[in-house]
Amino acid sequence: MDDYRSADIPPRLRAMLTFLEKMTLHPEQLSPADVDAARKDGCQPDEIRDAIYICAAFNAIDRIADTMGFRLQDDKALRKSAMRLWTHGYLL
Secondary structure: OOOOOOOOOOHHHHHHHHHHHHHHHOHHHOOHHHHHHHHHOOOOHHHHHHHHHHHHHHHHHHHHHHHHOOOOOOHHHHHHHHHHHHHHOOOO
16 A cells, blocks of 8 residues: 555554554644544544554554664564564564
């Protein structure tokens, strides 16, 4: 999916992604009206709450990684990590 705005996805998902994009890029502009818009398109309050928690956690992790200068894995390392997760899950 290159752009959720033009992708063939349910309106409910598009509404949630619109909300999360604003939360990520322009949090100072987020208001109860944004929650109302997501609810109008079918997002349930518990889904919105869960999405907010997950988005906030990922945003914090991403900003910390950027601040600390973490390097992205190359394709080989990404495949290896994905295979390990696929096979063993998050168990160490």
